[in-house]
Amino acid sequence: MCGIGGAWGTDAPSFVLKMSRWLLHRGHEGVGYAYFKSGVFLGPPPDDAVGALLHTRYSTTGPYGVSLQPTYAKYRDLEIAMVFNGTVVNYKRLGVESPTFDGDALAKALAREIWENGIESGVSNLFTKIVGAVSLIALTPQGLLAVRDPRGVRPLVVRHFYGGFAAASETVALDGGFELPPGTALLYGDKYVTWRVGPGEAKLCALEYVYFAHHASELGGRLVYEVRKRLGESLAEGETVDVDVVTYVPETARVAASSYAAKLGKPLVDVVVKSRFAGRIFITPPHSRSPGEVFRVIKMAGERVALVDDSLIRGTNIRTVVRMLREAGAREVHVRIASPPVKWPCFFGMDFQTRRELAAYGRETEEVRHLIEADSLRYLPLEKFREILGEVCYGCFTGKYPMDIDVDWAEAEIGR
Numbered sequence: 001m002c003g004i005g006g007a008w009g010t011d012a013p014s015f016v017l018k019m020s021r022w023l024l025h026r027g028h029e030g031v032g033y034a035y036f037k038s039g040v041f042l043g044p045p046p047d048d049a050v051g052a053l054l055h056t057r058y059s060t061t062g063p064y065g066v067s068l069q070p071t072y073a074k075y076r077d078l079e080i081a082m083v084f085n086g087t088v089v090n091y092k093r094l095g096v097e098s099p100t101f102d103g104d105a106l107a108k109a110l111a112r113e114i115w116e117n118g119i120e121s122g123v124s125n126l127f128t129k130i131v132g133a134v135s136l137i138a139l140t141p142q143g144l145l146a147v148r149d150p151r152g153v154r155p156l157v158v159r160h161f162y163g164g165f166a167a168a169s170e171t172v173a174l175d176g177g178f179e180l181p182p183g184t185a186l187l188y189g190d191k192y193v194t195w196r197v198g199p200g201e202a203k204l205c206a207l208e209y210v211y212f213a214h215h216a217s218e219l220g221g222r223l224v225y226e227v228r229k230r231l232g233e234s235l236a237e238g239e240t241v242d243v244d245v246v247t248y249v250p251e252t253a254r255v256a257a258s259s260y261a262a263k264l265g266k267p268l269v270d271v272v273v274k275s276r277f278a279g280r281i282f283i284t285p286p287h288s289r290s291p292g293e294v295f296r297v298i299k300m301a302g303e304r305v306a307l308v309d310d311s312l313i314r315g316t317n318i319r320t321v322v323r324m325l326r327e328a329g330a331r332e333v334h335v336r337i338a339s340p341p342v343k344w345p346c347f348f349g350m351d352f353q354t355r356r357e358l359a360a361y362g363r364e365t366e367e368v369r370h371l372i373e374a375d376s377l378r379y380l381p382l383e384k385f386r387e388i389l390g391e392v393c394y395g396c397f398t399g400k401y402p403m404d405i406d407v408d409w410a411e412a413e414i415g416r
Contacts (some may be wrong), residue, residue, distance in 0.1 A: 002027040002069070003056035004083040004156075005173055006137035008036075008144035008188050009164015013045035016052040016166075022173040025214055026085075027056040034070035034081035036139045042072055042081065051139045051189075055083040068100075073107035078115045082107040084136035085154045085169055086349040089405070089414045094129060102132075102414075110138065120195050123147060123185050127197045131405065133205075133348035137167050143189010150198020151402045152182030153205050153348045153393050155219055164188075170217040179219070203393040203402040205348065206385075210339045211252050211310045220392075225255055227388065231338040232256030232308070234384045236263035241334050241376055244303040249310075249321055250274035250295075256338035257308035266306070271298040271328070272321055295321055300329035311339045312368070312379070313352055315359035319372040335374040340382040341365070344399040347410045352396075354411050 003023025007015040013035065020031055034053040035045035045052035055069035070081045084106060088094070091102035096112070099105030109129075113122035119142060127134070133153035138145040146167040148156040158167045159177030165188040168174050180186060183198035204220050205212070215225040232255065246266050248257035251274065261268040273296045295317075305325055309318055312335075322333045341360035345353045355361045359368050369377035382397060395401040 002083075002085050003054075003169045003173070004069075004085050004135070004137050005054040005166070005168040006052065006083065006139070006144055006146070007161070007164055007166040008051040009161070010050075011161065011163050012052045012166075013047055013049050015161060015164070016045060016054045019054050019166075019168055019173045020056065022214070023054065023056045023169060026169055026212065029057040030068075031056050032069050032083075034072070034083075034139060036081075040072065040079040040081045040139055042070060051144055053081055053083050053137060053139055069103050071103045071107035073104075073111040075108070075111035075115045078111050078141070080107065080111050080114070080138050080140050082110060082136055082138040084134050085156075086133035086135060086149060087347055087353075087414065088130055088132045088134060089347050089410050090129075090131040092413070106130075106134065106136070107138075110136075114140065119145065119187060120185070120193070124195070124197045131347075131403070131410075135169070140187075140189075142191070143187050145185070145187050146180065147185040147197060148180035148182055150183040151201045151203045151393075153203055153402060155204065155208060155213070156180045158186060165192075170214055170219075172214040172217040179221075201402065202391050205346075205350075206339070206389055206392045206394055207311065207346075207350065207396065209389055209392070215252075215255055220390075228252075228255040228310070228338070229259040230388050231310075231380060231385075232259030233263050234388060235308070235336055235338050235378075235380045236260045237384075239264060239336075239378075241306070242304070243306040243332070243334060245269045245271075246306045246308060247271050247325075248308040249317060253308050253310045253338065256310060260306070260308055260336065260338070264306075271300060271305075272296075272307075272325070273298065295324060297321070297324040297328040300325070302329060302331045304332040304334070305330045306334050306336055307374070308336045308338060310337075311342060312337045312359060312372075313342045314357055315368065315372050318374075322373050332375045334376045335369070335372060335378075337377070337379045340379050340385050340397045341368070342396045344396050345407065345411060346396045347401070347405060347414060348393065348395065350396070353414055355407070 003026030035049035036051035088102035091105035183200035246261035
């Protein structure tokens with residue numbers, strides 16, 4: 001998972017530089033750039049570059065804490081630079097020499113396929129070989145190439161701007177635009193052409209709606225804010241525990257917590273405070289995740305608290321916040337999760353690629369409650385979740401992925 005952006009045209013450099021601040025919620029381990037100016041180069045784009053790329057890194061393969069994209073590849077006389085969002089599980093099997101991580105293998109394979117088969121057939125051929133999920137943007141001698149994942153697991157949006165064309169992970173980065181349909185490739189430059197590269201199933205990652213995407217973006221024709229609002233309202237239905245106040249784990253859970261509180265007629269209080277300069281803990285490398293250093297809790301006076309979060313994956317953050325609420329004076333802490341339990345790894349762009357790291361894998365709800373030290377724990381039921389989200393990828397909740405995949409093999413192939 002990460003944020004990607006690209007543009008082609010007279011204002012491409014400035015357009016791409018402006019995107020970066022609107023994609024940092026998708027990755028903040030590093031920010032990388034590439035540009036096209038009589039050839040492909042890595043680095044911040046000069047004003048007279050005709051094309052530019054941007055990548056904000058959240059690593060799912062390769063080393064943590066560095067910016068490994070954009071990736072540069074050369075095959076014969078063809079040079080390209082590429083950024084992508086997703087994970088290539090079988091990257092070691094794409095037939096390239098000494099790949100360092102999946103992005104490196106993907107760029108090298110893309111350059112080879114384009115050289116040998118032409119851009120349209122080459123891109124289509126490459127995507128038949130990929131196990132995982134890939135949405136990519138690349139600089140080529142012919143122009144800007146954008147390809148949406150064939151199953152739509154990872155988002156990609158495009159728009160025209162004065163003097164050119166741009167693509168990015170989300171509409172918020174482009175201030176508008178439209179989503180490329182799943183399995184669609186687009187080339188803008190010497191010519192403007194689109195073609196199909198895959199089945200085109202609509203299986204957007206459910207966690208894009210729950211956590212990853214910016215709430216001001218539109219995905220699947222829906223505003224993310226409205227989806228999160230409905231998740232919170234549905235979570236409140238059937239609530240049996242009486243609480244005094246509702247709070248949340250900042251920041252993504254705020255929308256769901258607000259609608260949850262409104263549905264119950266309880267006050268929403270901002271007693272859990274997060275440093276706005278700390279970034280998103282879930283997408284921070286493991287050795288740098290220190291929730292105790294990121295969160296503070298305002299003093300309480302014996303209230304019974306409903307603590308809302310968007311998801312519960314490893315349980316590390318929520319356990320820390322529960323403890324801090326108790327230390328601040330909360331009498332009871334009841335954890336409410338606006339999604340079902342995450343029980344299975346993700347091999348499509350999230351950095352939880354083994355079952356052993358998941359709090360809910362092999363545990364009943366009461367066991368997870370004990371693990372996070374809450375007075376009670378409730379998840380949003382899967383059936384209600386499905387009613388709200390519709391046709392998306394529920395792989396990490398159900399173990400049923402949008403492509404046939406052997407979990408044991410995938411964990412061994414890509415798991416950290």
